[in-house]
Amino acid sequence: MMSSSSDEICSDNIIKSGGLFSFSARVFKAQHNLALSLLADRRCRGPLLVIWLASFGGALHAPVTTFYLLEVGATSMDVGWLGFFQACGSLVCGPIYGWLLDHHGAFLAMSLAAFMCTAGCLIRGLATDISMVYIGYAVLGLGAANLWTTVLSYLASITDPSQRQIVVSGYLFQTTTLQILGKALYPLVDWVYRDIFGVTRTLPRMRLHMAECTLFCFVAFSYLVARNGDVAVNTKTEKYFNADNDDGKENLISGDTPEDRERGKDVIKDDEMTPGLDCPTRSIARFCGLSLVLVIQSFSNAATQVLWPLYLNDTFQWTANEFAYFLFISSVICTAMIAAAPIVEHTIGRVASQIIASTLAAVAAVFCFQFTTFGLIPIGLHITLTIALLGALSFMEPGLKAMSSQALPSRLQGTAFGILNSLSGIGSMIGNPAATWLYGLYSKEELYFFGNPHALPMIIVCFVLLSGSMLLALLRDKGCAGDVGSYCPGGLSVRVP
Numbered sequence: 001m002m003s004s005s006s007d008e009i010c011s012d013n014i015i016k017s018g019g020l021f022s023f024s025a026r027v028f029k030a031q032h033n034l035a036l037s038l039l040a041d042r043r044c045r046g047p048l049l050v051i052w053l054a055s056f057g058g059a060l061h062a063p064v065t066t067f068y069l070l071e072v073g074a075t076s077m078d079v080g081w082l083g084f085f086q087a088c089g090s091l092v093c094g095p096i097y098g099w100l101l102d103h104h105g106a107f108l109a110m111s112l113a114a115f116m117c118t119a120g121c122l123i124r125g126l127a128t129d130i131s132m133v134y135i136g137y138a139v140l141g142l143g144a145a146n147l148w149t150t151v152l153s154y155l156a157s158i159t160d161p162s163q164r165q166i167v168v169s170g171y172l173f174q175t176t177t178l179q180i181l182g183k184a185l186y187p188l189v190d191w192v193y194r195d196i197f198g199v200t201r202t203l204p205r206m207r208l209h210m211a212e213c214t215l216f217c218f219v220a221f222s223y224l225v226a227r228n229g230d231v232a233v234n235t236k237t238e239k240y241f242n243a244d245n246d247d248g249k250e251n252l253i254s255g256d257t258p259e260d261r262e263r264g265k266d267v268i269k270d271d272e273m274t275p276g277l278d279c280p281t282r283s284i285a286r287f288c289g290l291s292l293v294l295v296i297q298s299f300s301n302a303a304t305q306v307l308w309p310l311y312l313n314d315t316f317q318w319t320a321n322e323f324a325y326f327l328f329i330s331s332v333i334c335t336a337m338i339a340a341a342p343i344v345e346h347t348i349g350r351v352a353s354q355i356i357a358s359t360l361a362a363v364a365a366v367f368c369f370q371f372t373t374f375g376l377i378p379i380g381l382h383i384t385l386t387i388a389l390l391g392a393l394s395f396m397e398p399g400l401k402a403m404s405s406q407a408l409p410s411r412l413q414g415t416a417f418g419i420l421n422s423l424s425g426i427g428s429m430i431g432n433p434a435a436t437w438l439y440g441l442y443s444k445e446e447l448y449f450f451g452n453p454h455a456l457p458m459i460i461v462c463f464v465l466l467s468g469s470m471l472l473a474l475l476r477d478k479g480c481a482g483d484v485g486s487y488c489p490g491g492l493s494v495r496v497p
Helices: 011-016 019-040 042-060 062-071 076-104 106-126 130-141 144-157 161-184 186-196 202-226 258-262 284-316 320-348 350-368 376-406 410-441 456-475
Strands: none
Touching (some): 019 161, 019 320, 042 202, 062 161, 062 186, 062 202, 076 106, 076 144, 106 130, 106 202, 130 144, 144 376, 144 410, 161 186, 186 202, 284 320, 284 376, 284 410, 320 350, 320 376, 350 456
16 A cells, blocks of 8 residues: 655656556556446446447447448538538537536436437438438437537536546546447447348348447436436535545555545535646636647647548558558557546646647657658658557547636536537547648649658648647646646645555
């Protein structure tokens, strides 16, 4: 057990004390501990199981969705517009769901989002023509993506602000892991439908895949309705959920002992600033600044994701088969970065770690698309730099959302996360078309300025990320030692094992 009298340490000591394996073990234990803590709290159990079911069920059919749309009559342009309409619905409805959560309780907001997700998936799966598909996506826009945001907002609103980072990170880690697992199981499920159940025709088998999402969302919605009494009715007066162990052991993230935690357990929430890492100042200006950095992060991530397969195909003549393997590897690494974020940020400070991640991502962005020749070294460097870029951007997301939410009172967490979801979507919507337009704009060899004619959009991503780093530096509260990993009165501390 960690000694309460041990000295606090800086970032490199935590790695040197046990190496990478020890650090990875701490990350796994922290996420395992959080999941058990959430399941043990009756207020969190229902919403958490709902989002687990929706994440896994939605990912099961993800590999076949585009091909299903084409099978029922959609064109490639329709596929783009369908995604656009769904995203627009999520952007518009995100703040509305947040307002519902803040003013009318979490059960109404979550059950409405789950119902819309179920209905939209059902209409889409039964579609006989493109008009029904559009109707299905319109309904999905009213609920689907907002279910994830609503559950996250609810968990954040009943979590001690000093522990909100681990909850946001754990939530993203859990949902991402289940999505990866669902996508990986698609070939097996398709084989069962085809060879075990004898569904050999393409369209009927695709409809079975699309029905998986409906089934999981319906089960999630039914469970939520059946257990609605467990969901906190008024999050403004609820006692905080505490992510620490209740079994007499120390906190796996901060090293706090039970005695250290007693003062913060079961504290009734109010609108006063809660001390913690970075001593967040609850102000509109800080919220807007951090939200802008989140837009930069989502813009950069969308640009990289959409350009990566195009660059591999144009430069190295890779097909979807080769790309699929590295896409899976990058997904695993990005998930691991999300899981590791709380420990790293508790060690060196939230704002400091965000500045480092943004700067490293900028460096990777400016070099990753500069290769023009086919070879093992250019391909290896490109893959390494691109995965490092995506990993750094994934690392930034939970911390930015947690810090942004801490800038506003607990009674406005639903609204805060609704706005953050909309802003993140705006960044993605800008990143996708802007990156592809710039990618093709200077594709002629006589027009490029650096190593590769397709590198211009990633160079712009580099400058955008550096701007985010400078904005984070301006938002850093120099009066609080929490920014550099030291103990901030009333906050969390890192102790030597």
